[in-house]
Amino acid sequence: MAILLADTANIFWKTHRVFRGYAYLPHSLADEPVLFVIRPNELDIPGVQYIRKPEQIPAKLEELGMELPATLGLELDELPYSQAIRLQKVFPGAKVENVSVRIREARMIKTPREIKLIREDCRKHAMAYERIPKLYRTGMSDIEFQIEIERVLRQEGCLGYLRTYGGMMEINMGSVLNGANADVPSPYDFAVGGGGADLSLPVGADGEIMNPGTTVMVDMNGNFNGYQSDLTRTYAIGDLPQFAYHAHEVARHILRELEHIGVPGYPVAEMYQKAVSIARDHGLAEYFMGHRQQAGFIGHGVGIQLNEWPVIAPKSRHRLEEGMVIALEPKFVIPAVPSKTHKPVGAVGLENTYLVTADGLENLTTTPEEIVTLID
Amino acid sequence: MAILLADTANIFWKTHRVFRGYAYLPHSLADEPVLFVIRPNELDIPGVQYIRKPEQIPAKLEELGMELPATLGLELDELPYSQAIRLQKVFPGAKVENVSVRIREARMIKTPREIKLIREDCRKHAMAYERIPKLYRTGMSDIEFQIEIERVLRQEGCLGYLRTYGGMMEINMGSVLNGANADVPSPYDFAVGGGGADLSLPVGADGEIMNPGTTVMVDMNGNFNGYQSDLTRTYAIGDLPQFAYHAHEVARHILRELEHIGVPGYPVAEMYQKAVSIARDHGLAEYFMGHRQQAGFIGHGVGIQLNEWPVIAPKSRHRLEEGMVIALEPKFVIPAVPSKTHKPVGAVGLENTYLVTADGLENLTTTPEEIVTLID
Numbered sequence: 001m002a003i004l005l006a007d008t009a010n011i012f013w014k015t016h017r018v019f020r021g022y023a024y025l026p027h028s029l030a031d032e033p034v035l036f037v038i039r040p041n042e043l044d045i046p047g048v049q050y051i052r053k054p055e056q057i058p059a060k061l062e063e064l065g066m067e068l069p070a071t072l073g074l075e076l077d078e079l080p081y082s083q084a085i086r087l088q089k090v091f092p093g094a095k096v097e098n099v100s101v102r103i104r105e106a107r108m109i110k111t112p113r114e115i116k117l118i119r120e121d122c123r124k125h126a127m128a129y130e131r132i133p134k135l136y137r138t139g140m141s142d143i144e145f146q147i148e149i150e151r152v153l154r155q156e157g158c159l160g161y162l163r164t165y166g167g168m169m170e171i172n173m174g175s176v177l178n179g180a181n182a183d184v185p186s187p188y189d190f191a192v193g194g195g196g197a198d199l200s201l202p203v204g205a206d207g208e209i210m211n212p213g214t215t216v217m218v219d220m221n222g223n224f225n226g227y228q229s230d231l232t233r234t235y236a237i238g239d240l241p242q243f244a245y246h247a248h249e250v251a252r253h254i255l256r257e258l259e260h261i262g263v264p265g266y267p268v269a270e271m272y273q274k275a276v277s278i279a280r281d282h283g284l285a286e287y288f289m290g291h292r293q294q295a296g297f298i299g300h301g302v303g304i305q306l307n308e309w310p311v312i313a314p315k316s317r318h319r320l321e322e323g324m325v326i327a328l329e330p331k332f333v334i335p336a337v338p339s340k341t342h343k344p345v346g347a348v349g350l351e352n353t354y355l356v357t358a359d360g361l362e363n364l365t366t367t368p369e370e371i372v373t374l375i376d
Numbered sequence: 377m378a379i380l381l382a383d384t385a386n387i388f389w390k391t392h393r394v395f396r397g398y399a400y401l402p403h404s405l406a407d408e409p410v411l412f413v414i415r416p417n418e419l420d421i422p423g424v425q426y427i428r429k430p431e432q433i434p435a436k437l438e439e440l441g442m443e444l445p446a447t448l449g450l451e452l453d454e455l456p457y458s459q460a461i462r463l464q465k466v467f468p469g470a471k472v473e474n475v476s477v478r479i480r481e482a483r484m485i486k487t488p489r490e491i492k493l494i495r496e497d498c499r500k501h502a503m504a505y506e507r508i509p510k511l512y513r514t515g516m517s518d519i520e521f522q523i524e525i526e527r528v529l530r531q532e533g534c535l536g537y538l539r540t541y542g543g544m545m546e547i548n549m550g551s552v553l554n555g556a557n558a559d560v561p562s563p564y565d566f567a568v569g570g571g572g573a574d575l576s577l578p579v580g581a582d583g584e585i586m587n588p589g590t591t592v593m594v595d596m597n598g599n600f601n602g603y604q605s606d607l608t609r610t611y612a613i614g615d616l617p618q619f620a621y622h623a624h625e626v627a628r629h630i631l632r633e634l635e636h637i638g639v640p641g642y643p644v645a646e647m648y649q650k651a652v653s654i655a656r657d658h659g660l661a662e663y664f665m666g667h668r669q670q671a672g673f674i675g676h677g678v679g680i681q682l683n684e685w686p687v688i689a690p691k692s693r694h695r696l697e698e699g700m701v702i703a704l705e706p707k708f709v710i711p712a713v714p715s716k717t718h719k720p721v722g723a724v725g726l727e728n729t730y731l732v733t734a735d736g737l738e739n740l741t742t743t744p745e746e747i748v749t750l751i752d
Contacts, residue, residue: 018546020563040561082453147527151524151526168384200394201394202394292418304576
């Protein structure tokens, strides 16, 4: 089966470049691709075939002495309907197959080159986070705080663009969630939502002043080189109720347990169940992965896109494999400390990005995990 | 014909909200939509129908006393193939029609509410730009300069997310193009490209120091409320060759001519031709809208997305209509001053966002148009 890639993330995966056009794989996903490029009009790669439209591809293949495919794999889960129909017509003799799932599964296992890039991301991401406490000023809003974090990330080399799968998860450079806003449900499949600053982008910081007794959860963009890393840390404004510190320690305990059981072959659905059962054992089930709205996962693959497979969720049929990179993000949203006060605390918990090695999970985002109290 | 909207931008257009789910219009685009919402699980809109999956919609329609459609309009240019097929199966009795073009054309004409929002965007966008000259420091790289502009835009209320049509035009908060980098072809349909900081995001600033004798073209995000404004201004580091100032004045002259001829009924293709002919008359055709790679348009509609219809391009069949909002962006890329030196200057020119009124074009981005020389 030949495969014609048109999705930007998939093209970048196979070619290490971004262009408007197609990457043609004559027989299998493992092939060296033939690049059919519409734009840019100059690309410093040998053998590039410049085209104006996909209808020129069959003639170009013939020129290259390549047979037209009997079966054509297309990314039917990503390609717009009209474009898929158009590409089918370009190869009228070919039977079309959907290769989206196959590609998402292939992309789960990172190459040594990809692992090197993600390691670099994680290192830079963690380094930028170590500058976060210095950015806080008393009386700041969550957005003001986020703006300073964005600047520091960009100064450390973050590209400022968060690539997600599926076109639905719109976000700016990330999520800074303070106090009650952490419990506002959002349309997106992020672990924790937030109302956002505007109804057009209903996620993340909402512009409220960060007051004592609340937390700030920072989950910002880690794309420094086309690959993502995912890293969340929690900060406190003033003193928190003991309950919040406790829940944060439970989140850390969940990570330690998952690190312990996470070896190649382990079913990711059981990692999810393990995390939920620890939260339940500590009486925290109703706050785990959200409160008014709960996320149905505790982690996810990370790569070119932020939300790759495997999803660490109850119905996932994937098992850990060497070379996967996954983010694990046990988080609790605490709307008010039970039987003490009704003041919402916010989100606690954390997120690390891990490489699955033969020996188990290697944390690539090694920066202190404790709640840091922010002071001027 | 009933229409089932699934595209986020289209849903936002009809409902003023963003959610995961569908907006169902029983008879036409003008209908009040019935909202079928998957996520978030709370939305403060009366009459919201919460669903887990689209297969529940027909039963919900029956409950609401609504007939199932004989013809179903779907966004076939935007919906992924698999999702379109799935939605077709949800309404097995319905004949499916592609409503993408119809919606893009309806969205060309802005409502009074939309015009108010875009006016507000343009005002804030222009206000933020007036802070740009103060951000420059000698020896800055283009990315360092862009980071400071991003921060100022965000401080003025910019949401930091640039919504584009088609899923291909990936970009961070915008484009800052200095010197030779302005002539580097990019895969995207932006008027001017740039190589970017990384091969994974090959557009815009590339990290080079901004040296005397070059320009900096600033074309940054104007999304303050879910609607975009589009605004470009050019700055100089030190003195530029006279040729560059001249080309910039030609770009301003093009805008004045287009403002003069741009009344309702005027074919946008003729606006394009007018712009090209002025550039040609001044001997600047080879630099117009790029040099190594030239863009095939001089402007575009602006709204929820940055690149809406009409496209001001030679093959466009649209005419100006009252209520359209368009950005006009005559730009020149000057690789080296002919017969003087071979040092590349960069891009000159500008971009304003206009409302088409009964009387002609109203500039919504009124801020000085001259090249400003940047000094510490």
